Amino acid sequence: KDHLSLRAAEIITSRIGASELVDLGEEIRRLRLIKREDEVDNLLRAAAITDAAGEEVFSRMHAGQTEVDVALMIGSVIGKLGGTLSFETLVQSGPNSALPHAKPSSRALAPGDFVLLDFGAAFDGYKADTTRMAVVGEPSAKHLEIHGLVLDAHDAAIAMVRPGVTTGDVDSAARGVIEAGGYGERFFHRVGHGLGLEGHEDPSLDPGSQRILEAGMVFTIEPGIYIPGFGGVRIEDDVVVEDDGCRVLTKADRSLRVITTH
Template structure:
């Protein structure tokens, strides 16, 4: 069953007349067409009965067709009101939706108001949960792409480690990593992070002109896109012999990472995984320095459903892919984060990222 057919079945079962998919990653998921429309309108409209269509900027119609979308593609010019073009296309199918499913977490207010004006009788309901439920379970084709993306992330970390040298800047190392991935014909899945010395204690720090010094810990956080699917890995290494305090923090984070991964299996709750890692860190006396969730879903988007937090009671199922990334950020010692991408298997877990995790001293 295609993604479009699955959504059509959902609409029929729930007496919903139409659905409007608007998040670019979700448009790619249901149509195979990858686009970054910026401020322009992009979406897929799926009906309970009528034939679906994709709407995009006029200039992207050939790309949408080349991506394999088998239904109509409707384009809008920059001089047109794209929401009026959308409404006309819906009405041309003799559909007057009474119930309209939208991505409430994405559709901007201005566009919602335009739909409400065009279809004043419509009740707008959430499509978000259905899309999340579809995307959260990866099929074997998706998993193979994620394995390839993880393999490239491992390679990127290897390049980064080889580039570390006294006097070299964070940005020089970052540039070498990204060039190596571009040479493979791929792109990064988010802005690459290379942090050194005291900057490692900032979970989302900004790489810059700081030069690597002996005794630094160096943190890499990066990901690669392979055929539309993302990886996300973090490794922290030592340049020169680390202090005992730095070793203690590193080994605590490593234990939190491995303990949580060991517990992954169908039926375990997201909150249980977070608790295992958090307890490991707290029992070592560093609880206040673990300041974020344990992980997040991974797939077409580098951050997607579900969020692996201490408040999420969702149970894990076979085919779910997410990150395990505990960290300790102690500004007077060091910051350490170790992140892996994992998939829930029938009996346990497969770790997709394989770059070594024992402390590397360069």
């Protein structure tokens, strides 16, 4: 229903002689909610390609490249490693990194910039989604403070993930850390979303949401802090709920990378 045009619906009904089309979107979302073992294997493969691509890209980044340059490089490296893009890559530098989902621009990376990379590889249709951070040149105390706080929030959320807790509990774990650090008003999106054949599936980890986590669910954990005029930090990993907690599928270094200025 969300994606089928009226014209396509008319063609389908006329060709099969149907008098009514029934929306099965909710049932499909329910069926996708718990991943089979082979689906998790594909998601793990997508995550591994994503991790490897990120490592190569960070090693090749330098001041003077544009956001578009870096986005194109990410796509090229993912393809070389056997994946396809999960979604349009986000590369945001300096003040642009305070805009959570701004598209890559012609802005050149400059000393003192935060650089946010939000990207993912797909393997056999299954999508990974990760965000990692860098700074151009040596980081300031403020760079380190904000990155460290987001990483603490990220880890608190992951520690909360296990069967029986709610999606809202996971969001609250991350949000509480950021609020305690004095940046609560600068975290203004949900803490995560489901992954699978689509880049955004159920469950949605919104503040106060009450869906109970079950083994086999796969979703992102991605808290962030966004400061207008300065920049933003988001750290994102993909996790699968298991009987005794969760397993992190994306394993790349989450530290604040330093990009050369020359």
